[in-house]
Amino acid sequence: MKLPEIEFAESLFVPSGIDVSFMKNDERFILLTSALVQPRIEINDKVTVSSNLWKFQRGNHLVEIDGEKEKITKCEQEECTKAWSVHYVIVDGHESPILEFKNKFIFNGEEYSSFRRMLSLSFLAKRDKAVVFVAGKVFTHEGVKAIGFTRFGLSLVNNGFTTLYTWDGASKDIPVEGIVLRVQKGEVLYTDLRNRILSNDRIIGICNGIFDLISKGHGWILGSCNGVARYYFQGAWRDLETSIDVLKSDGSQNFLGIVSRRKALIFDQDLSLRYRFKESVLGIGLRKAVVFTGTKLFKLDLVNGYDPEISKFSEGVIIKYPAGYSLEKSEKLINVGSIVENGYVTETLEYLGDDGKEEIVISSEFLSLPLKVQLAVSPIKIMFYGKIYVAEQNGKTKNGDGNAILSGKIVLSRKPKAKLKLFISIESMSKDIEIDSNKVELYIPLRIGWHENDAIPVNFDLRLEGKSISKAQFIVPLIGVEKPKKARRIKIQKGHVILDVDRYEGEMFTWDNMRVIPTYNQPVMISHIFTTNSKNRLGKRINFSVKQGSVLIRAEDLIGDPKIEIEGNQLCVTPVVNLDTIIQVYYATHVYTGFRSKIIFPLDPAYNTILIRLFIGNTTMEKTFMFDSIRLGLITAVRSAKALSQTTETIGALPLSF
Structure with a gap:
């Protein structure tokens, strides 16, 4: 099986749950959906999308998507809550509900017996009356004998003619009575009301059910009769595939594409199977095709098909395939080299298995091509x-x-x-x-x-x-x-001990006879440069380590902000120290030495600095604190004046005013 050349692949957003089909003009494809409003999506040398606006039906709700924004609208009319289902159509740019009850449909207060939608066309019908909704407009027809959809459009059969609506909103009258399949170059292909398939009034077949045309070439026809793909050539019909999806299928004069459950088959015009795809939506031109997988759109060259090249070497296999595909393989095949050149990928795979039977799958979102490979490679021992x-x-x-x-x-x-x-x-x-x-x-x-x-x-x-x-x-x-007979003496200083070692040493191993001699001396170094990621901690603020026989103690800031108070004419200082050790507190011309406690100094507004010093062994740490001594002095003076005023009042003196 060949691989088609991928010209390009692009992500394409189409809301899930709506029908999708391709219409074409030569090699230009247009993507149509059953959405009420959709952007114009055209595929030629590139994908062109006119906007991001989508409006479609999900259940009984109307959904609007514009880029990243989604809005859900529910019909709030009282009649909508009573209806079995609600269908929407676009009329003059507005969404109008069609209410479905048992065996009837209500639109603008009028009752109809049927409602159908296919892609961008929909209609209501009762007896010989039909209302058609297309391109935001409403058309009413009387005297309708039959009505039906095909891939070509919507046909309304009257006496002596058929009115045909196509997907672009155009309409015209065709001088036949039947469901129109195609009008091209003076030929009208249609099915009449007796299920006969006619070409310009010449009977070429009968389908006792629904017939639709997929493609037509020189002397042949590919159609669907009740979901069965049928091929007509030289007066005979031949069944090709069952349970096909007509909207997803397509064809041209050179290629036929039939989509059924879980697969899509591409045939040459002589019905030789050319490609096998996963189930997807096909649009097929004379040599190009477009494939929509639901999230991604591919444009392919069907003429330039490529058979993957597989060559074996002593340790594995080399495979060459077109760019745009990926390789799926077992864990026993290891990619040890990859080259992309002239639109092709060459991968070198080393085989590390033991049975020699492997399957390599060349795949994309629309295709999966399995390749059986027999490898004569011995397992690694x-x-x-x-x-x-x-x-x-x-x-x-x-x-x-x-x-x-x-x-x-x-x-x-x-x-x-x-x-x-x-x-x-x-x-x-x-x-x-x-x-x-x-x-x-x-x-x-x-x-x-x-x-x-x-x-x-x-x-x-x-x-x-x-x-x-x-x-x-x-x-x-x-x-x-065994241990060697000779040893060498080694002395190792460990601070508080000395290791006296007799070391026996061979090519691979050592043997140590060790004696430990105490020194009763281990240097201690204290530092207030603190490392927070240390593992050896003594409390929250101190950690230690041993290096070269010495104990190195590191401490965080052990001196906190003191509590400063005024009691009369005295300054009360309560140091905040996070270690029980000797401290010194300096203020003005006074000093306190001892353990932390509440310290009382005479208040002197001329001095605004308190220094606290902490001693750990021979190491000191100190911190200076500033306070507003002038303000504290004034507060003290005011308090003293008020106290004096109260005293003089009791002995008849005049009060002081402040």
Whole structure:
């Protein structure tokens, strides 16, 4: 099966739940819907959308969408609440309701027996009267013998003629009595009231039901009779497909497109199947086609079909396909190279599976093309050559926390192009390493317990993005390594202790005989530069760390704003200190030394500064505070004057006024 060339693809908004179809003029396509109001959507070399305004019916409600804005209107008339259903039509730019009751429809107070809508046309009918709604206008017809829709428009059959309304709102009278299928170059194709299909009054077929024309070419006709696609050629009819959707189907002189449940089939004019699409809406021209998937619109070149190229190599497969499609594959096929050139994509896939049978799917929103691939690629096999060296007598590894070393070589049966990970597990321990070659040297420190046997199992698991592609288990010998006979003396200063170490050192392991000697001395450094992300904390404001044998204490700001009060002619200072230690408080020519408490100084308005100093060992921290001493002095003077005034009044002196 071929892939059509994608000329362009664009996202296109069409409200869900409404019917969609394409009408065309040569290679220019127009998208029509059953919405009451829609923008003009035209597809040629590009997609042109005239506006963002949509009005359509959802249930009994009227929905208006303009860009990102959505408005829902409910019919508030009393009659609407009683109706079984409400249908809307556009009349002179306004939405008018048609009320549906049992077996009748009410419009403007008049009763009708039927109401139907197809795309932008709708009608009401009763007996020989029909009311047509098209392009916002209303047309009333009398003496109607039959009425019906086709892809070509709406036909109203009268005595001796048929009035035809097309989707653009135009109308004309055709001198036949029947449902018009097509009018072109002097030929009128229609079905009469006896279900006969006629071409200029020549009978070419009969459909006992509803017949509609999908396409017509030189000497052939593609139509639908009661949902069955029928092809007429050289006087004979042939059934092609059942349960088709006429509005979604289309055709031209060169190609036929039939849409049924879950699929869309494109045939050449000789009925050879050319393409198989997913169910979508088709518009088919002489060589171009448009496909609407519900959210995206594609324009295709049907003539330039392309068969995907598949070539195999020793480690996988190379596939070439047109740009615009994507590749779906199993996790065993890994993309190790991709090139886009001259409108085509070439992907190199490495195979990491073991059965050789794979399916590759080339897909888009409208197409899914599965390709079966048989690969003669051997699975990657893992081989390990090496030993586990174990330090005896409590030795430990030089470069890591452990008592053993897995040493050896991993050999893969072929060099992978993809980057893989090798997981190595021994007992409860697991390590992983990157693999980008088929030969990898291993030197992995690990810790293992005592083993009675002289070999243990080691598991190797080769993975790609967490998925295992090859596994192997090897029984690896344990080789004991003894402690060397000679040692060197090392002394390590730890502040309050000295470590006196006799170190025995081999190629892989070290053994330490250690003695601890106390020094009874550990330097303490105190800093008020505080690091908030420290893990070692003493309370909320102090943290500590040990570095090179010394304890480094860091503290936040331990001195807070003091409480300042006036009692008579005295200044009362209560320090706020977040640590129980010796402090000094300076004010004017006075100083207090001791623990935090309420401190009383003589008030001197000439001084407006209080200094608080805190002592931690040999380290001091201090902070200066300013206050309005003049204002406090005046407040004190006023209080004293008032007190004096009250006293003099009791002994007959004149009061002072302020």
